[in-house]
Amino acid sequence: MAAFIDILGGLVGTFFIISVLSMLWKDNPIFRIGQQAIIGATIAHYILLNFKSALNNAVLPMLSGNFWLFIPLFLGVLMYTRLKNEIAWIARYPTSVLVGIGTGVMIAGTMRGQIIDQMKNTVLDFSKSIASGDSMGIFNYLLIVIGVVTSISFFTFTREHKGLLGASAKIGRIFLMISLGANWSGELVWYLTQLIGRLSWIINTVIKTMLLGG
């Protein structure tokens, strides 16, 4: 038989699982309690971890001699000025730093990683399949080439989708729908797995192991 504190934890956890599932019947106070509990818990969890991170990455190294780390610490504190309307303009400076660095980091890799390499691999795979003579490979990679070109044409919003562009966009839409369908499928099975995990926890961990000592 499990320790009392573990059984209590199991029962509390089961209560919260049922409280969230009760939302399927209708919105009710039990569900709201579970909802409010996770809000408070999440904020506390993030505060605990992030302050520890700030302490280890900035405060302690700064106190050990790396005084430049005062600058990002100060910028982080300046972000809190947006809470008061009169001095909210000060928060633009640290926001600009974050946006500038984030944008720069993103741009540098995007051109190569997501545009050039994607187009290059699409063409290269097709030419390799032709060289190999594998008919199924040629069909598949030709389909990918057509799909990539037509999908990109769908996102051309500066011209009306008429004529050749219209036909291309329509074909591209079909490929995009298949892709969305695959993503949707992944989500469905993911959520089912979550449900299985919680039900399994109640049945195997709480009921069988903790309560029945199995």
Next chain:
Amino acid sequence: MSEKPTTFWEKIGKIDYRWLYALSLIFTIIPIIQPLGLPIQVSEGTIGYFNAIDKLKPGSVVAVSFGASLALLDEQEAQYLATWKMLFQRELKVIFYCTYADSPLIIQKHLGSVVKPENYGKKYGVDYVVLPYAPLGEAGEASFAQNIRGVYPNDIYGTPLDQIPMMKNINDQSAIDLVIFMYTSCTDVEWPIRQWVVPYKKPVIVATLGCCGPMAVPYYPTQIQGFLSGSGMGTEIEIVSKNPGPGAMMSDAKNLGILPFILFFILGNISYLGRRFVTKEVKK
């Protein structure tokens, strides 16, 4: 106010949702209590993932970007445990770095109880090290690749990295031979592409949720060597690497749990087709 369905086609298209909920719950519980034990087929992405780890030479350094969420552990636990077992079964040096708030708690709990590195002859600080949580984001991944100590001056226990034997000659991407990117947000797959593959041409494999797998596929196999998507592929990596774990039960329970959904989905389409072609209530 909605009208009551009158025709047969309308009736089968407007069944109360709660029947679907109840049937789904019952059908999901049955295989949890009485497993079916059906075999699972392994997919290409899993084989690529396995091969990327298997072909590493002894002494290679693996950086595991661990962005796990406790709320999503059911979906990814099988992936994590099988991957860690694979890493500890080989002569590799492993750096776990936590990029999500829940990650340190998950890794410490599991590495102490479910997967014990000592059982594989591995020693902390010599064969593997765990770095604490830092809110990396894409900029942080770039920073980590350039200067590990700049982001993580200490390990999860507060020991300075300079005092850890394994980390003596490791401080940036040049010492790393494989990056395993474990994440829960679909668009994050672009981060290792932009910050590890493009600038440094490092081999990368990813492990993510079921819904994010299709979004990682466009990068496979040229930019990422393999991928795991959801608990299904977590079960597959357990099979391929011969490390049984929680994935088998998850995959088994899906067998019946999905059936009510498929039934209602078919009924919904029969209703639509009947209303459109038989009673002509719905126009194209």
Next chain:
Amino acid sequence: MILSYFTPFEVFAQFKGIATNWVVIISAVTVAMGLVYMTNAQIKMYQRNRTPLQLAYVLTTYFFFFAFLISGLAYPGDINSREYQWWFQNIYGNVGATVYAVMFFTLASSAYRTFVVSSIEAVALLLGGMLYTLRQIPLFQVYIPWIVPLGEWVLLVPNTAGGRGAVVAAALAALVVGIRTLWGKEVTLEVAS
């Protein structure tokens, strides 16, 4: 940042290292703003609906906030302490996971009504979704063996085609927005600040 990528000069690479580290520190320091916004939202919710039940909801939020905060600070080991793990695993983990579990029912019930063969695009969505769903379920892998190579094909060919097109289009859009942001021409940021 961009220069560090496109030029061989070490000084830009060093700047990139420092700058990206600063982002990590700034992000860590600003997290407590979440507490302020949460308090603001709770106050507004109570002002809109001054009932004992609403007050109970507000008190529940703060009870769990302080329970987690205290258990994470007061015991040896901080967040690794047994006490914090108890709260974390039993409440945070279970509620978070169950919220996603509920989404299965929501998704299934919405698919029942809306996932119908009403157009060619809907058929494409349906086929892509159902073929890949069936591929993932062991029951169908055993009794409909051809679903496995077909499902894999859907993932690796048409999904890749559509996905790559979306990736390229999104990357082009992100580049344009990024350049406009650096240039100071991005209107949405001006409005937000």
